[in-house]
Amino acid sequence: TQSTRPQRLLNAVQKNATRGDPRSVVKAIDDFCRHKEWAMNVGDEKGCILDSVVSEINPAAVLELGTYCGYSTVRIARLLPPHAKLITLEFNPDFAAIARQVIAWAGLEEKVQLVEGASGDWIPKMKEQFGITTFDLVFLDHWKDRYLPDTKLMEECGLLRKGSVLLADNVICPGTPDYLEYIRSSPRYESRYFKSHLEYTKVEDGLEKSVFKG
Numbered sequence: 112t113q114s115t116r117p118q119r120l121l122n123a124v125q126k127n128a129t130r131g132d133p134r135s136v137v138k139a140i141d142d143f144c145r146h147k148e149w150a151m152n153v154g155d156e157k158g159c160i161l162d163s164v165v166s167e168i169n170p171a172a173v174l175e176l177g178t179y180c181g182y183s184t185v186r187i188a189r190l191l192p193p194h195a196k197l198i199t200l201e202f203n204p205d206f207a208a209i210a211r212q213v214i215a216w217a218g219l220e221e222k223v224q225l226v227e228g229a230s231g232d233w234i235p236k237m238k239e240q241f242g243i244t245t246f247d248l249v250f251l252d253h254w255k256d257r258y259l260p261d262t263k264l265m266e267e268c269g270l271l272r273k274g275s276v277l278l279a280d281n282v283i284c285p286g287t288p289d290y291l292e293y294i295r296s297s298p299r300y301e302s303r304y305f306k307s308h309l310e311y312t313k314v315e316d317g318l319e320k321s322v323f324k325g
């Protein structure tokens with residue numbers, strides 16, 4: 112049977128990365144996507160911006176919307192302090208299965224809780240299911256038309272506190288116009304655009320970093 116791109120990406124990790132070495136897992140995926148098959152990981156250029164935001168916040172509780180193959184999950188989790196937790200939501204079971212193995216290869220299972228399900232169903236259950244009060248950082252990288260409804264849902268569920276940071280991928284390409292309009296015009300957020308490029312290409316894209324004012 113034909114393999115899928117995520118399966119071929121996992122094979123590249125298992126072939127080229129060292130078990131327990133997150134940096135080598137990130138490099139193996141970037142090499143695969145740059146030289147073999149493009150895939151929608153945040154990538155190395157935007158990934159460095161992600162790294163700097165994570166390091167600046169030093170978050171205890173992180174939520175990622177849209178795991179895909181776990182590239183950004185590994186990028187974020189490798190920088191977290193001990194006892195910090197990253198919850199990542201993925202509703203495609205095939206992608207979730209690949210991501211679990213990528214996260215395991217990096218040796219980051221202890222820091223990551225991959226939840227198989229839809230953000231709309233799970234955001235309201237974060238407190239009761241995982242004992243989360245608020246998130247210090249949310250990385251949005253799932254369906255682009257879901258960034259805005261899920262942000263409003265997180266506000267309603269009291270998952271954001273004064274200083275919580277939302278970091279959104281792809282605000283230019285593919286684009287998240289309704290989210291950008293909302294977050295940039297809302298008095299409850301301080302937003303900043305980090306200009307970059309679509310992963311593994313020269314096309315413009317960027318990350319929008321928004322701090323919740325409470």
Ligand SMILES: CNc1ncnc2c1ncn2[C@@H]1O[C@H](/C=C/CNC(=O)c2cc(-c3ccc(F)cc3)cc(O)c2O)[C@@H](O)[C@H]1O
Binds near residue numbers: 176200253284
């Ligand atoms: C809606 N609630 C949800 N809850 C849980 N998981 C969800 C989800 N929505 C989507 N997902 C999952 O997130 C992932 C979806 C990501 C969507 N991302 C994109 O479409 C995307 C697309 C591009 C892209 C850019 C240019 C181009 F020509 C082609 C593609 C680049 C990116 O960086 C992207 O992130 C999948 O794994 C999907 O199963």
Ligand SMILES: [Mg+2]
Binds near residue numbers: 151152252280281
């Ligand atoms: Mg993306």
